[in-house]
Amino acid sequence: MASLTASFRIQLFFLTLHRRRQPAGESDEENFDEEDEYASSDDESVASSDDEEVLSDCEVEDSTGTARPTVYKRSHWTSRDHTFQSVEGSNIFVCNYWGRLQLRWEVGTILSRGQKSLVAKQDKHIIIVQPKFRRKTKLTQVPYHAEMLPCYDYFAESIKQNPAMESLKITNHHLPPSPWLENSILSVVETFSKVHGRMTTLELSNCSLSEDDISALTKFLAGNKTITTLNLSRNNISYADSAKALAKAIKKHPVLCNLNLANVSLGGSENIDVLDKILDACKTCESLEIGHEDFDSKCVEMVAKFIGRKNSLTSFSLIGADVDNSNKKLLTNALVKKNNTIEKFSLRSNNLQLPGIIRNTMKITKGLSNLTHLDLSYNSLPVTGAKAMAKFLEADCNLVSLIMTHNRLTTKGANVLLPVLKGNTSLKHLDLSCNWLNDDVAPLVVDLLGNNSALVNFDLSGNKSLRTVREERHQFSWHGGRTTIPRREGGRFVIVKEALLDTTSFKSIASSNHTCALKMSGRNQGDTFEETVRLINALETSEGKKIRLKVVLALNEVNKELYNPKSFDNVPLEIMPYLLEMLQQRIGFNNFGKEVAPDMDMDQESLSYHDRKFGKWNPLTRKREKVPKDVESLSRIYEVIMSWQSLPQLFVRGPGELPESTNVVDKEETKKKSVSKPRKRKKFGGADDDEAWIPKGGRKRGKWERNSETEKWEYIPPPVY
Numbered sequence: 001m002a003s004l005t006a007s008f009r010i011q012l013f014f015l016t017l018h019r020r021r022q023p024a025g026e027s028d029e030e031n032f033d034e035e036d037e038y039a040s041s042d043d044e045s046v047a048s049s050d051d052e053e054v055l056s057d058c059e060v061e062d063s064t065g066t067a068r069p070t071v072y073k074r075s076h077w078t079s080r081d082h083t084f085q086s087v088e089g090s091n092i093f094v095c096n097y098w099g100r101l102q103l104r105w106e107v108g109t110i111l112s113r114g115q116k117s118l119v120a121k122q123d124k125h126i127i128i129v130q131p132k133f134r135r136k137t138k139l140t141q142v143p144y145h146a147e148m149l150p151c152y153d154y155f156a157e158s159i160k161q162n163p164a165m166e167s168l169k170i171t172n173h174h175l176p177p178s179p180w181l182e183n184s185i186l187s188v189v190e191t192f193s194k195v196h197g198r199m200t201t202l203e204l205s206n207c208s209l210s211e212d213d214i215s216a217l218t219k220f221l222a223g224n225k226t227i228t229t230l231n232l233s234r235n236n237i238s239y240a241d242s243a244k245a246l247a248k249a250i251k252k253h254p255v256l257c258n259l260n261l262a263n264v265s266l267g268g269s270e271n272i273d274v275l276d277k278i279l280d281a282c283k284t285c286e287s288l289e290i291g292h293e294d295f296d297s298k299c300v301e302m303v304a305k306f307i308g309r310k311n312s313l314t315s316f317s318l319i320g321a322d323v324d325n326s327n328k329k330l331l332t333n334a335l336v337k338k339n340n341t342i343e344k345f346s347l348r349s350n351n352l353q354l355p356g357i358i359r360n361t362m363k364i365t366k367g368l369s370n371l372t373h374l375d376l377s378y379n380s381l382p383v384t385g386a387k388a389m390a391k392f393l394e395a396d397c398n399l400v401s402l403i404m405t406h407n408r409l410t411t412k413g414a415n416v417l418l419p420v421l422k423g424n425t426s427l428k429h430l431d432l433s434c435n436w437l438n439d440d441v442a443p444l445v446v447d448l449l450g451n452n453s454a455l456v457n458f459d460l461s462g463n464k465s466l467r468t469v470r471e472e473r474h475q476f477s478w479h480g481g482r483t484t485i486p487r488r489e490g491g492r493f494v495i496v497k498e499a500l501l502d503t504t505s506f507k508s509i510a511s512s513n514h515t516c517a518l519k520m521s522g523r524n525q526g527d528t529f530e531e532t533v534r535l536i537n538a539l540e541t542s543e544g545k546k547i548r549l550k551v552v553l554a555l556n557e558v559n560k561e562l563y564n565p566k567s568f569d570n571v572p573l574e575i576m577p578y579l580l581e582m583l584q585q586r587i588g589f590n591n592f593g594k595e596v597a598p599d600m601d602m603d604q605e606s607l608s609y610h611d612r613k614f615g616k617w618n619p620l621t622r623k624r625e626k627v628p629k630d631v632e633s634l635s636r637i638y639e640v641i642m643s644w645q646s647l648p649q650l651f652v653r654g655p656g657e658l659p660e661s662t663n664v665v666d667k668e669e670t671k672k673k674s675v676s677k678p679r680k681r682k683k684f685g686g687a688d689d690d691e692a693w694i695p696k697g698g699r700k701r702g703k704w705e706r707n708s709e710t711e712k713w714e715y716i717p718p719p720v721y
Contacts, residue, residue: 069150071115074108077145085174086143087208106137114142114173118151124162129155130171140234141206144174152176156184165192167201169231174208181209182216193226203231205260214242221249221256229258233289236265243274251281257312258287262319265292275299279306287315289346295321301330307342308334317346317375328352335368346375346403354385354407369396375403377431386413390420393427401429405459409435418444422451430455433519434462439491441466449499449513457538458518466491468526492520496528500537501550503559513537514546524622529558532587532620535596548582549593556586557621583637588620639715 082101086092093101113131122128131142152175159165168189175181181204193199209217214237221227230250237243243266250256259282266274271294279302282288290303300321307316323331335342354376381389381404393399409417414437421427437460445460460466467490475483489497500518502508517538524531536549555563563583587593597620607616615624702717 067154068119069115069154071119071151072112072147074105074112077108077111078103078105080145080147084143084145085208086139087141087174087206088139088143092139092143104139106139107143110137110139110142111145111148115148115151118148118155118173122158122162124164126167126169127159127162127165128167128169128171129173130169131173133172140172141208142173144176149176152180153184156180156188159185159188163192163196164198165189166198167203168199169201169203169205170207171203171205173206175204175213178210178212179216181213186216186220190220190224193224197226199226201229201231202227203229204235205231206234209235211239211242214246218242218245218249221246221253225254227253228255230256231260232264233260233262234264237274238265240274244277247274247277247281250278257285259285260287260289262289262317263292264290265294271295272298272302275302279303282306282313283309283311286312287344288313289317289319291317291319291321291348293320293322297322297324297327300324300327304330304334307331307339308337311341313339313342315344315373316342317348318350319346319348321350323347323350323352340370343370344373344375345371346373347379348375349378352376352379354379354381354389368392369398372398373401374399375401377403377405377407379407381407381409381413383410383413383416386416390417393417393424394420397424398426400426402427403429403431405431405433405435405462407432407435409437411436411438411440414441414444418448421448421455424452425454428454428456430457431459432463433459436465437463438465439467439470439494442491442494445491445495445518446499449495449516449518453513453515455516458516460518460520461522463520466520468492468521468528492530493526493528495520496530496533500533501529501554501558503554503562505562506551509550509554510547512550514543514550524620527558529553529620532596539595548578549587549596552582552585552593553587555583580637580641588618639713 080103082093082103084092084103084107092104092107094104096102110131110133117129117131133139159168168185170185189199189202204217209232214235217232221230237246250259261278265271266278271292275290275295278290295303300318300323303318303321304327307313331347335345386409393402409432414432418441421430445458449455449458469490470485470488472487473485475485477483495518497503499513500516502512514537517534518530519534520530522531532553533550536546536553539546585592588597588599591599611617611624615626617623618625700718702715704713704715706712707714
């Protein structure tokens, strides 16, 4: 009892201290903490303490006159009652030290982000409500609580102000109980569709739709004539009657051509009959995504037969359903022998050991030649499967996009697959993320990027064994011996250094790969600058501009030893003005390279106190910088101009390369030139006094010498005689 009293006193003390530190007029429920680590405040529509005054009821009126509801921060939701509704169920709670259920710390952040997405300012034509989740979180949906209803009502009112709406997408939100969807959303969409006829896309993905919501949606589709794309993925339709009614509405719809029913449970135990109705209704569709973990072998067989029938499908995806060996042959025969219209084919999360539908026969290879997009992610690709895929890519293949993420692809499999792609000219998008590749795959990637200029996007992210640097480590033996393995460059560093940005010389930079946007870690980790190089290669601009950005990046950040005034003597004369211009530029300053880096111009009035004191954070160098390096760029230009002996030729001769005689020559060649006889010095102060007189052996020009203390080249002017 005494320990409980002591802990209560400690908690009360910290709570009082926190209240004293809080400014007057603010509380946890009134402001959304703009410095919260997990809740970003980039959205302009959310009221903050710096931008606008927070009222007592935490409501602000927008331009339309509608009161904006409260956006709570994370700490508010931990003290609420446990009346949350979520598809995760009880997983949003955790048992604390005292044996009581409390909300997970990340759920409060997700609720706050869900509120922000609902009250955010939307586009007039495309309205999207999709909160952002942390990468490592296990939650997939924003739970619903009664205190979030004002935000949903505000969102419904904001929709009414956009009569020109063409697309409505609500994703990863547990919607309020029915009839909110019917009264607040579908009624407005139906009105806009009848009056304006612009509404074409409706997406309600992972929204936990109830049976009443499905019935209201079926009724809406029966009277609609403008919707062309419908996405109901990750919702459960547990009653067969509701699923059959939905299939009937889809079949009678005049223009519906894109349907997404991925991870949707159809009718529970009666899913075979319901699936037959759904597939029969999708004969006229152009794109279909379907599948669920409850699909058995008979359901997959029915899907294979549907693909083999005559239909209008150009894109098909089977997601989440297990595919056994017998169904592999059915899918292969359906694609090769009977269907010639499907161009985009996807098999995801099918517990499939690849190559699956791809076999090394001429008939199958020729039959699959019409595929342009192939997605085989979340399956297994052993070495034998990689060999079959390599032969398929080496043959008459027209694939433009190949996705093989989460396929357990090893480096041995990559040794078979990647060399084949060097001669492939059709493949533009390759995704090998989240596999089992290590640093030994780096030479293969370098060789591929050096010989393939058609590849535009290449994703290697999520391969944890593909690192930037291998730190020094010690290896011990059973006999007590110790072996030190030195620090070495990792695979990511090697790929960037040798394939994308080779800073050995200006010529090597120009000969690097400038077409492939390679993604590995998604940030400038270490000194690789891999994310900046990826953004440069992804630019839709000329190759010359990309080379210019890489040269500036190399001179300022990557390899500063590349800057040497003496190395510019052999540079062609017509290129020298561009080189002088690049010496004074830096990515992120003066609007140079704003496509790949944020603006770093220092405006002292707009900077915060922390930025003025410690410097503004530069994501390119991952450091804080106080003063722009303008002085350094000016000194570089001065050094180059003073050391460049061919500078007068820039104003005399025409275009073309410098003749060999104008280049800097060695001391031995200067001796061959004729030396004029020294003139006698005239009488000092006379009429013919020569002020430019130089004694025999005197220096006419300055010279460059290396300072042994500073280890820098210094310019020494000529002596005065």
